[in-house]
Amino acid sequence: MRISGVSHRRDLGSRSYPMLVYASAPLVALVLQAWLPRVLHGYAWFDLPLVVTIYFALARRDPIQGTMMGAGMGIFEDALTHRAIGANGIAKTVAGFLAGSVGLRIDVDNFTIRMMMTFLLSLLSGAIYVLIYRVLLGLDQEWRGLDELMKAIGTSVAAMILFPLLDRTQIRE
Amino acid sequence: MDSFFTRYRNLLVLLAVLLAQIIGLAVQVRRTESGRNTLDPHDPTGVRLIRLWADAVVTPPERIFHATKLGSVSLWQNYIDLRHVREQNQDLQKTVDRLRLEQASLMEDARQGERLQALLDFQQKYIYKTVAAQAIGSSGNDSSKVFYLDKGSSDGLDRDMPVITPDGIVGKVREVFPHSAQVLAINDQTSGAGVILQSTRIRGILRGDAAGRPQIIGILADQRIQPGEKVLTAGGDLVFPRGLPVGEVVRVMQDPDRDSFIDVMVKPAAHLDRLDEVLVITSTEPRFSAEQQQDMATSQMLKGAQAAAIKEQQKASSIMAERLPGLTDPNAPPADAVAPGKDQTAPPATTAPPAPKLLHPIHPDRYTPGASPQPPQEEKTSPPPQAGRNP
Helix, strand or coil: CCCCCHHHCCCCCCCCCCHHHHHHHHHHHHHHHHHHHHHCCCCCCCCHHHHHHHHHHHHHCCHHHHHHHHHHHHHHHHHHCCCCCCHHHHHHHHHHHHHHHHHHHCCCCCHHHHHHHHHHHHHHHHHHHHHHHHHHCCCCCCCCHHHHHHHHHHHHHHHHHHHHHHHCCCCCC | CHHHHHHCHHHHHHHHHHHHHHHHHHHHEEECCCCCEEECCCCCHHHHHHHHHHHHHHHHHHHHHHHHHHHHHHHHHHHHCCCCHHHHHHHHHHHHHHHHHHHHHHHHHHHHHHHHHHHCCCCCCEEEEEEEEEEEEECCCCCCCEEEECCCHHHCCCCCCEEECCCCEEEEEEEECCCCEEEEECCCCCCCEEEEECCCCCEEEEEECCCCCEEEEEEECCCCCCCCCEEEECCCCCCCCCCCEEEEEEEEEECCCCCCEEEEEEEECCCCCCCCEEEEEEEEECCCCHHHHHHHHHHHHHHHHHHHHHHHHHHHHHHHHHHCCCCCCCCCCCCCCCCCCCCCCCCCCCCCCCCCCCCCCCCCCCCCCCCCCCCCHHHHCCCCCCCCCCC
16 A cells, blocks of 8 residues: 655646546436436445545545535535535535545555545545534434445445546546 | 635635535525424525526436336337236236226216215315326435426426325425426425325324335324224325325334324335336316216226126026926925915025034033033132122
8 A cells, every 4th residue: 555645746646537527427427326226226325426526536636626526516416306405515525625635645546545535435425414414404314324334335336346447538648 | 815825725615615505505494483494395596496407417318218228128028028918918808897897886986975075065186187207317315205207397297296106195296397397205204295094094194204214193192003004195285185095004103202192104005116107196176087987988888788798698597497407396385485384574594504403411511502601719609799780
């Protein structure tokens, strides 16, 4: 496991991708996230928009890009529900920012680090979502630990499949 | 100053984005008179616009995915997997014939009920018009039990219209877009449907719990409510017509917040996780639709034809019975003739086998048929009960 210090972050060049990938990957993730639960009859324990957010935040090594992508994905997901728009947005904004910040400091090519990041950020995202509802909005929102754990595992598995696929689309110099 | 913004640029952007979203959230929440926070059921214009954009982006690909799935399933079911179809078809035809006859008699009852309701100035709403729609997508969030239909306002859908399947109710239309609609399922925490238990006639409100299981809340503890009891719509919520199937009681449990109340867990009649085609009730009227009336006429006609056929068969069999030699003696008195001296008001004799004649026992005990049970030993010493005393 190769971990680099902050002073070496310039050496870790950020990756770039075709514009089509930037546009289509989040869209495909959002559509699949909305469509697959109907096909899988409710057993959709994964968060594909979060996988895409973490991937691009880590790969680009840019907290601002991670923040913006997380906010966009979260607000879009909220818009498809009947609940308040912004709760998921805040959760994914924080996740994107943290992934981008970590990307500056560590070697994100390492498979284990990516999986651990995805797992932890999925749990954190779920916890922030519940906190926003309970504390910020004062609404009833139950914390279902087992479901969140299953979702974090499912999201990590999805990341295990999607990250290598997205790696293939990067522009190599 | 410039270096401050450069140095903390990432953090400042994060705070700005978070602040904007928090302000956006504050706009959507309002405080009720009881002091509790709630989400506005009618989205503000800006929020609705965001939902409209999201729907416009997601719905077209979902339609393509759904159509592809339906196409492949249809190809398999209609062209490849056609075993036992002929037998099934014959069975179904028999079922249809039987149901048509049953429908005719039920419609007659319904007509009578309608006349009586008219006399009592009570208007029962009947499902008048429905629009069939496909469920093409979901919210993608397990805490929001909504799904999307491929029909919208251009197809006559509107807010608060009930959504059902032949099995039972599903939910109500929450938001309508030009070519799609968002449906709030009955197992969502924010949904609410007026329901009634079929046999005990106890009313309550159906909604989902945190795990998305439908439950009836606000019911006073009642021992009569048992698992298996059917749950129907009560018709008092101004959304669902009365008498539609909802599900059946699975479990009764104590309300964790209120001692004297119970929560009744319900297994929904409709398969909420496996919905494909649903019906949106776009109109309810206090009379039968033209289609229903046509069905009734067809049923009556079929019923008449069936009755005539049965009468013909009976007539033919009686003629045959007269012509064929019988096993009974023609000179013997008829079987239903009353024997002389027999009580004419007595009910007709049944065809039960004769009971064996019992001999009188030499030493009767408490097991002897007809003997009254012996009192316990200690009661033998107690004085006999007084007349008229209630035990």
